[in-house]
Amino acid sequence: MATATAQTTGKPPQRELERRMLRQMLLIRRFEEKAAEAYALGKIGGFCHLYIGQEAVAVGSLAALRDDDYVISSYREHGQALARGMPATAIMAELFGKATGCSKGKGGSMHLFDAAKRFMGGHGIVGGHIPLAAGLGFAIRYRGEDGLCICYFGEAAVNIGAFHETLNMASVYKLPVIFCCENNRYGMGTAFERVAAVTDVVEHACSYDMAAELVNGMDVLAVYEATRRAADRARKTGGGHPTLLEVRTYRFMGHSMSDPLHGVYRTKEEVEEQRKRDPIAQLAGKLKDEGALSDAGLDALDAEVRAEVEEAVRFADQSPDPEPAELTAHVLAD
Amino acid sequence: MPTLTYRDALNQALREEMQRDPNVLLMGEEVGVYQGAYKVSRGLLEEFGSMRVVDTPIAELGFAGIGVGAAMGGLRPVIEFMTWNFAVLALDQIVNSAAKILYESGGQIPVPIVFRGPNGAALQLAAQHSQAWESWVSHIPGLKVVAPATPADAKGLLKSAIRDNNPVIVLEGEMLYNVKGEVPEGEHVVPIGRADIKRAGRDVTLICHSKTVTVALKAAEQLAEHEGASAEVLDLRSLRPLDEEAIVGSVTRTNRAVVVEEGWPQAGIGAQVVDVIQREAFDHLDAPVLRVTQADVPMPYNRQLERLAKPSPERVVAAARRVLYLD
């Protein structure tokens, strides 16, 4: 495990932070658009779950954390990986299944890993990674460190037993974990209210005597601030405390690349309406309103991230497939 | 050499490994204050404290997952399941997390963790509490599986399991915990993947593991006494990786084999062993290999029916007679 250089826990200058977050959200947006294109061209296989619409959650929350904090997520994790600072090239190469991918082409879209960046994976079983987050928090507490682990999952995972077992134990053991529920309203094609008796995820925290916050997931600054508060709670000396964040967001795309954008489970109008809350447009608008960003400046930023994504695709395209010997490598550790 | 129970041999292994490596911890139901459901963890809470001997709620999936996460974070957790019947609730974490993360991360994140607890039937515990899971867990690449039969092997294999950088399943037995045997003091490590000849013989190999080692040894005695047949008892000890070399070596000498296991017949450990034999020792076989397993039924409660369901020395002798062409 690489020794992470601890960033200052102090608040960075606001403008610098906002510009950085705008760039990251744009990068994720352009990256995902390109991934959709590559998927359509058959360069990406299997399942591919895009993050378009939810960029503010990953970007806002990770901006509030340190480099030595652990990050773990579900299978919709391209955004968190990019926000964590993993190179777009390595992520795109992984989607392409190439040897240069962040998981050597053996994980794919759902299993992005970067141990050096403490990015502990995308995980494919809904809710299955939530206990792992508590375990990472346990390791931090075991060693008496002041780090934390943030765990991203969708609202549908709240109906999984592992969610409840983990929240209970995280609270009992006082584990430094931020449970970040990205409530995008639909588990694949099932609206949350159709399958959940309690539709406000934050309410579940009461059962486990845990701190909780409801957050506007389309407002990257709101996510940032809520995560900062949760992180402070986790880092408390003499035993941290977990927090459940319910971040209300919206997925502009279908569940995965093989699913429809809208149809039987939601209307086109609903998607159009939600698109008006686009987190990138909101932050860009705010910066423009405050005179901190021009149209030309935004265009230049967009061109910059597009070039970065183009470079990622070129890199992935030109990278070799894993050697056949990789088939049997890493089944077991030495 | 001191004589210990299997239970105390496990206790000794845990204590020594926790003394040796501060990253080793024990987690599970009743392991701390209660001193262990089967007293395997007796005295450990007092010696190592509640951060290293962690009582959990009854939430197998949850605490197994916390163990995997802790291993990803650099610790070496030992997860105790009160029995493997309950571990089925945690199968997602064992199979989808512990066994997969190293591979799907391209080798970046090892998961050094031990999942241990009693496996198979005890006495009259009925269907849900009397199941042998070795063929389930040993099916999974990314896991190692051991099933010690003696106190010495229990200590040596648990120590190896804790030191291993992979998830290791340790299958113990409620009926084994009181078994006594000589156990070497201190550094006694049994390598994973090495079978052991518990009795040498010439005419037929009885291949077994865990509780069935005792069954096979009794059968071997009866075969010697009543049939004049010399049976070799090969204790697999490790089920993944299987010691194919030992299996093939023994069968090459005896030309005949009976595989004994506690599990059900369908896709059992014995089926795997038979595959090894037919593949690697085909030209040395003088008879088809037979298997003795639990009856293909959920375990009944009634004592007589339960006895009928379990592998017994008599059934092993009967199978051995058939492969020896004595019938």
Place this chain on the structure above:
Amino acid sequence: MATNVYMEALSPTMEEGRVVKWHKKDGDPVKTGETLAEIETDKAVMDLVARADGVLRQVAAPEGQTIPVGSVVAVIAAPGEAAGETPTSAAQTKPSGSGKRDTGNVATAPAPVAVATPPAVAPADATRVKASPLARRMAKEAGVDLKLVTGSGPGGRVVKKDVERAPNQAAPAAAAAPAAPLSPVSRVPLPERTGTAYEDVPLTQIRKTIAKRLVTSLGPIPHFFLTTEVDMERAAEAREALNKQLGDQGEGKVSFNDLIIKATALALARHRACNAWFQEDHIRYWNEVHIGMAVAVEDGLITPVIRHADRKSLTEIGREARELADKARNRRLQPNEYTGATFSISNLGMFDIDQFTAVINPPEAGIIAIGSIVQKAVVVDGHLAPGRRMRITMSCDHRVIDGATGAAFLRTLKQMLENPLAMLL
């Protein structure tokens, strides 16, 4: 419409049969009731007859092979019918519960047989010898033809011990090459002699049954006894003449016992069916003759062995016999001097015993008991005359030797003793 030819249950207890000989070969026309093959059952050799008219096709069971009852061994195709139109491929097992035989079979179907074979799932190759993988490897290495080995495993599977005890490839088994009878009454077909010390012949079906039955009826070795009286006049004359000559040369004299050993050895060489060991699942017919000679010692009995007695001269036999007897009485016999006999002689003539029965020394299949030579009134050419007679009683292991076999041997022995010149033949 073609008709399957099944291995039929030709005895009430038959589970499998060995094809001894095919009387018809592939392509031969056959008529209902005609003998197709000779089948050795657990009791006897029986005829397997045609159950339909047509042409014999797909003969799948080679001679010598043991086939389970109910298996298809060939097919009778209608004249002009192609083999491909046959109802089932050869050597396929007949479906059990045979209530649904096709109509073409009903009229001519064999008597229902008690078979519990599973329904056929795939055509098996009946020409294939069933043998364990180990037996196959060993046979290949030893140059043994598995087709000539009778398997002792389930369903006739050839297993390790069968190969170990099988004759070498160079020695065709009994079934493959019936040897010319060694005696008009000996019906045991023995393998041809080879350069080796012995040939092992697997137990035939009938021999297996005899072995099992007789053991259970008479104890570990099922004995029976044959007695004959031998005119010893000529032997006595010959002995006197020989001893006279030997006396002149200063050599040891020839005893009646020496004569008997020599005659017995020569008779055994001609009746190898009696010069044999019973070996549980096979019989070892010896090409060498080693005579065990019962010698009374202080606390019992021991049988030193005169090796290759058939090839030794009377004086050699006499000298060896005396030396061995001395050693036996002084307890100086080495193990190799009292083991390995192929047949034994017990002589109580010096104890004034007219006749007795001796107990077989396993694994040998026979022993002869020699009584005293007594002077008695005998009828010669219708007139009473004094004569010297000796009674020989042979104990036979019925698992190996049948009555007629033993009798033929005894007759040869008697002829040799009654006319010692015959020993020169």
